[in-house]
Amino acid sequence: MEYRIASADDIGLLVQSRLETLRAVNHLEDNHPFSEGFVEASRRYFLEGDQTTVLAVENGQVAGCATLCYLRMMPTVSHPSGRRAHLMNVYTHPSWRRKGVARRIVSMLITEARDRGVSEISLDATAAGRPLYESLGFKNSGECMTLCL
Numbered sequence: 170m171e172y173r174i175a176s177a178d179d180i181g182l183l184v185q186s187r188l189e190t191l192r193a194v195n196h197l198e199d200n201h202p203f204s205e206g207f208v209e210a211s212r213r214y215f216l217e218g219d220q221t222t223v224l225a226v227e228n229g230q231v232a233g234c235a236t237l238c239y240l241r242m243m244p245t246v247s248h249p250s251g252r253r254a255h256l257m258n259v260y261t262h263p264s265w266r267r268k269g270v271a272r273r274i275v276s277m278l279i280t281e282a283r284d285r286g287v288s289e290i291s292l293d294a295t296a297a298g299r300p301l302y303e304s305l306g307f308k309n310s311g312e313c314m315t316l317c318l
Contacts, residue, residue, distance in 0.1 A: 170225055170226070170227050170232060170270070171225070171226045171227070172223060172224070172225050172273055172274065172277060173223070173224055173226070174221055174222070174223055174277075174281070175215070175222040175223065175224050175234075177216055179222075179224060180212060180215060180216060182224060182226070182231050183212075183215045183222060183224070183234075184208060184211055184212050184215070185231065186224070186231040186234045186258075186260065187211050187215075187234075187258060188203055188208070188211075189231075189260070189262075190234070190258045190260035191203075191258075193260065194260070194295065218238065219238070219239040220236050220237060220238045220239065221236070221237045221239075221278060221281050222234060222235070222236040222237075223235055223274045223277045223278055225261075225265070225270045225273070225274055227265070230262075231262065232261065232262050232264075232265040232270055233259075233260060233261040233262065233265060233270035233271055233274050234258060234259075234260055234274065235256060235257070235258060235259040235260070235271070235274045235275055235278055236256070236257045236258050237254045237255070237256055237257075237278045237281065237282060237290070238254060238255045238256075238257055239252065239253075239254050239285065239287070240252075240253045240254060240255060241253075247288070247289075248288040248289055249288070250286045250287070250288050252285065252286045252287045252288060253287060253288060253289045253290070253291070254282050254287045254289070254290045254291070255290070255291050255292065256275065256278065256290055256291070256292035257292070257293075259271055259274070259275060259292075259298060271298075271301055272301060272304075272305070275301070275302075275305060276305065278290075279305065290307075291310070292307065294307075
């Protein structure tokens with residue numbers, strides 16, 4: 170298994186794995202269509218967005234992936250750098266689950282975030298993912314409120 174930070178050369182694998190992830194997490198059919206605009210926006214984000222994506226690849230196929238999206242906010246006492254990140258699209262292909270793939274990917278991203286001066290990583294966890302994140306030190310915040318527009 171190869172674990173690597175994705176580059177522009179991986180754009181095909183990145184888009185493919187993102188769509189597979191979204192289908193799985195949202196309980197959509199395997200052939201659920203996404204609009205061209207959505208696919209292109211995802212592609213552009215991988216190429217131009219302030220993010221790091223880690224891929225786990227076995228025989229040219231994505232076994233797992235995750236993306237850390239960087240956010241710059243006004244500095245606070247708790248986060249003096251103003252540099253935060255949101256972990257997204259943590260996904261392991263069903264044939265590779267329970268083998269440490271997600272743990273290794275997320276651990277790589279935590280290291281990357283520390284190296285970039287990030288003071289906080291947030292995420293939206295599924296029930297299945299919570300034990301992994303808790304074992305890596307994530308805690309329920311209870312501080313955040315959101316407004317969907």
